[in-house]
Amino acid sequence: MVSAMEIYQLTPxxxxxxxxxxxxxAFAVALLAREKQIEDCTPLLEPKYEAKLKKLRExxxxxxxxxxxxxxxxxxxxxxxxxxxxxxPVNVANDPKGSAIGLGPKSxxxxxxxxxxxxKCLNPKECRRFGPNRILCNLCTATCPSKAIEFV
Amino acid sequence: xxxxxxxxxxxxxxxxxxDGRSITRTKNLCRKGFGRYRxxxxxxxxxxxxxxxxxxxxxxxxxxxxxxxxxxxxxxGWSCSTLEAxxxxxxxxxxxxxxxxxxxxxxQGEIVDMIIxxxxxxxxxDDVRNxxxxxxxxxxxxxxxxxxxxxxxxxxxxxxxxQRGHEEDRTAFLIDIRASPTAKILAGNFVQIPPGGDxxxxxxMLAVLDGKIPKVKDKKALISMMNTLKKADMGVIxxxxxxxxxxxxxxxxxxxxxxxxxxxxxxxxxSMVGHYNMRGFNQLLFDxxxxxxxxxxxxxxxxxxxxxxxxxxxxxxxxxxxxxxxxSSLPAGIAKALARVPMITLDPHRTLTTELSRVVIPTALxxxxxxxxxxxxxxxxxxxxxxxxxxxxSDEEVLSRILEEI
Ligand code: SF4
Ligand code: SF4
Ligand code: SF4
Ligand code: SF4
Numbered sequence: 237m238v239s240a241m242e243i244y245q246l247t248p249x250x251x252x253x254x255x256x257x258x259x260x261x262a263f264a265v266a267l268l269a270r271e272k273q274i275e276d277c278t279p280l281l282e283p284k285y286e287a288k289l290k291k292l293r294e295x296x297x298x299x300x301x302x303x304x305x306x307x308x309x310x311x312x313x314x315x316x317x318x319x320x321x322x323x324x325p326v327n328v329a330n331d332p333k334g335s336a337i338g339l340g341p342k343s344x345x346x347x348x349x350x351x352x353x354x355x356k357c358l359n360p361k362e363c364r365r366f367g368p369n370r371i372l373c374n375l376c377t378a379t380c381p382s383k384a385i386e387f388v
Numbered sequence: 389x390x391x392x393x394x395x396x397x398x399x400x401x402x403x404x405x406x407d408g409r410s411i412t413r414t415k416n417l418c419r420k421g422f423g424r425y426r427x428x429x430x431x432x433x434x435x436x437x438x439x440x441x442x443x444x445x446x447x448x449x450x451x452x453x454x455x456x457x458x459x460x461x462x463x464x465g466w467s468c469s470t471l472e473a474x475x476x477x478x479x480x481x482x483x484x485x486x487x488x489x490x491x492x493x494x495x496q497g498e499i500v501d502m503i504i505x506x507x508x509x510x511x512x513x514d515d516v517r518n519x520x521x522x523x524x525x526x527x528x529x530x531x532x533x534x535x536x537x538x539x540x541x542x543x544x545x546x547x548x549x550x551q552r553g554h555e556e557d558r559t560a561f562l563i564d565i566r567a568s569p570t571a572k573i574l575a576g577n578f579v580q581i582p583p584g585g586d587x588x589x590x591x592x593m594l595a596v597l598d599g600k601i602p603k604v605k606d607k608k609a610l611i612s613m614m615n616t617l618k619k620a621d622m623g624v625i626x627x628x629x630x631x632x633x634x635x636x637x638x639x640x641x642x643x644x645x646x647x648x649x650x651x652x653x654x655x656x657x658x659s660m661v662g663h664y665n666m667r668g669f670n671q672l673l674f675d676x677x678x679x680x681x682x683x684x685x686x687x688x689x690x691x692x693x694x695x696x697x698x699x700x701x702x703x704x705x706x707x708x709x710x711x712x713x714x715x716s717s718l719p720a721g722i723a724k725a726l727a728r729v730p731m732i733t734l735d736p737h738r739t740l741t742t743e744l745s746r747v748v749i750p751t752a753l754x755x756x757x758x759x760x761x762x763x764x765x766x767x768x769x770x771x772x773x774x775x776x777x778x779x780x781x782s783d784e785e786v787l788s789r790i791l792e793e794i
Contacts, residue, residue, distance in 0.1 A: 316418035317531055318539035319573070323554065328546065338517060338536075338545030340401040340416030352414050353422030375555075379544065381531035381569035 238295045238388075240264045246292040248279045268299065268388060270306070299388045305365040306388040307357055307376075314384035316353040320376035324348055326362050348376060355385065391772035393468070393755030394421035395534050396661040396765035397513075397541075400772075409776055418535035425756060428776070431738045433750040447749045448786060451708070451732045452793035454747065455484050458706035460686070464697050465712030465734075466490040467663035470760025471769075473783035474669045477710060478676055480791055487684045487704060489697045490669045491662075491712060496632040498639045499659040500670050501680050503767075508646050511624070511656040512766045513540075518547035520656075522620035523560040527586065528628020528660045529568035534765075537660075538570075542626070549621075559616055563589065564630060579613070586634040590641045593617075597648055620653050628660040658766050664755070665762035701726040708732040710783060711751070713739035734786055751783050758782035 243264035250260065255276045257263045266272040274296065275281065280289050302308045318340075321327055327335040327346045334342035341349050347362050348355055360366060364373040365387065377385050390402040394417070403415040404425070411425055435447040442450075455461055463481050466474050467490055481488035492500055503510045516523075523542055530537040538544055543554050550557035562574045563581060571578045581589050592602035596614040604610050617623060627642065635641055642657075649655040661667050670680035677683050679691040693699060697714065701707070702725045709731055715723045716739065733745040736753045752758035757778035761771040781789075 314419065315531060315535045315569075316420075316422065317535035318416070318418065319544055322539040322544040328553075336546050338540040340403065350416055350418065353417055353419035379554075379573055381573050383572075 238268070238299065240268050242295060243267055243292065246288045246295070247277060248285055248288070250279055252279060254278050267296070270299070270302070270304075270388075302388050305360045305363040307360065307363070307365075308386055308388060309355055309357065310384045310386075311354045313382045314354045315382055316350045316355065317381065318350050318355075319379035319381070320355060320385060321346070321348045321350060323375045323379040325373070325375060326364060330362070390775050391755055391770055392417055392421035392424065393664040393753075393762070393772070394418070394424040396664050396667060397534050397536055398664055398762060398764045398770040398772075399536055399540065400770055404775060406776055411776070420535055424753075427737060428753055428756055432780075433733075433735050433738045433742050433748055435750055436745075436748040438746055444749060444781065444786075447747050448789050449793060451747050451749065452790045454706055454730065454732060455480075455486075455708065455790065456794055458484070458486075458704075460704050461486040461706040461708065462697070462700040462704035463488045463708045463710070464490070464700075464714060465710035466669040467492070467666035468711035468754070469665060469669075469783045470754050470758070470762055471665065471668045471672060472760045473710070473754075473787055474665070474672050476784055476787035476791065478673060480787055480794070481683075482685045483791065483794060485686045486708075487686070487695045487700045488673070489682050489695060489700065490666060490673075491717075492666050492670055493681045493696045494698065494718065495629060495666070496627070496659045496661060497670070497681050498636070499627050499632055499642070499657070500661065500667060502639060502643065503657060503659060504670060504674050504680055508643055508657045509650065509655070510658055510766065511622075512768050513542070513658065513764065514768075515622070515656075516624050516658070517541045517545050517550075519549050519622040520547075520624045521550060521558055522617060522623040523558065524563060524617075524623070524625045525560065525570060525574075525660075526563045526625060526627045527565075527630025527632070527634065528626060529564065529570045530626070530660065531569040531573070533628070533662060534660065537626075538573075542624070561613060561617075577613070579609075584634050586631055587638060587641050590645050593645060594648055617649065618652060620655070623649065623653065623655040625655060625657045626660050627657065629662070661765040667765055667767055668761075668763035671763055671767065698722050701729065704729055706730050706732070708734075709741055709745070710734045710787075711736075713741045715740040715744055734783055736780065749786050750780050751786060752778045752780040754782065758784075760784065 247260040255263045330345035331343040390404045392399045405413040435444045437450045463486050502508045543560050546553045561577045563579045565583050592604045595602045674680045677689045682695040684690045684695045701722050707729045731745040732747040733742045734749045734751050742748045759773040
């Protein structure tokens, strides 16, 4: 996964504040958190930064596929084992007769389910990592035997 | 709800949407199970006699004729068939005075044998979910072989007495020779041993239980693990193929450990059976003959290593293979011997074995195209119905027709 440092290396490093942030490093962090868009850094769109822009779009591509909580799913790595489905505390709370006891989800309020052998994210807004009171929950990713899910 | 026959967990909470003969969407199937459902439309076998495509009926008649004329036939496979088909298979073996053996013979037969004979205590997976607070996965990698094992039953789910699941109420250890995917999630409790080191580890574990200093490198880690094991309310050991191979012929070592642990607390053993109904075949044959595998009906009931697939492949004059691919899975030397014997193979799919068989009889994919019942790895009986219509007969039908014609 791309880090804020790598993103920073691809900014113009002008600290010009045109993006609305005090420094390019702050912009890099905001970009990773998806609070800013690449285009918010207007200097970067100038022809002389063309190579950096191209590279930045490349490294940001996988992050763009993430849900609002920053969850990225690598379909090809997923075993469909359901560990994350059963371990997610929100699934457990919302689905006591299904995922809480190891079965396939019986409620439509769950965040994670397995479909056609691969995990899917249904209600990202229910995730503890979402919204103003978010906490750094990682129970789902910690249970994954294949690193098929991760947070950016 | 459908049942998955992708492994011996026989998950029965599968949701499937079907459009005519094809499956459009599934829920809760793991990747492995999804693969089995998807195999419905790939690489199906075709009826063949002596390399020539024929009708299923002709292939069945030819199989019956070959069985009638054989002097020392062997019937092998069975772990991917329903209990109903297995029952017919045992009847056919009696009638043809054949040797009958299943995949447990080259797999976890010794452990299953001890469980079926009640030489070591066992319990159901539902018991594990509700009460199993201390687990040992030994020589297995459930994440790859039984992907939903840890999420449905053993580690992650909440149980009656274990409301907090893995977070606080359960402790799981993994003992293996390699850092498998399961080792990634049990990293802190992963005990890596050298190949064949299982027996030495058991000695060391027994030493700690006897209050002695174990002869291992990391004494502290082992002592701390044994302290946790001793505190179990209900412990469960899940031995896999790795342990079965390593302790081959010395399974009393495992029994010694389990007995010792049971002196102070409760420990059960559930064998990580691979194929969906190996346990079923072992139980059926045991109920009928007193042996779980390696039986000859040539002269009453006889049992022994000479009737194992490994030995019988060299001595039989006809092999009937049901739902198995021994040419791919047996050691090369044995597979070579078997390939020289005329083979009759019942299989839904094309395999190396069907390719080399005199007679190929295509069959329905059980659990999807054919109903029946099977025993889960813990011996619990699970029933299932066909969920799509099929042009292929089930193993049970084919075996019944052969029995009629023989
Ligand atoms: S607009 Fe671009 S160059 Fe200016 S501070 Fe922001 S990131 Fe740096
Ligand atoms: S971060 Fe926590 S709440 Fe969000 S999906 Fe993962 S386990 Fe569930
Ligand atoms: S994302 Fe990981 S834990 Fe979740 S189902 Fe896939 S392999 Fe299992
Ligand atoms: S764990 Fe086994 S039985 Fe369950 S869905 Fe996966 S392959 Fe099928």
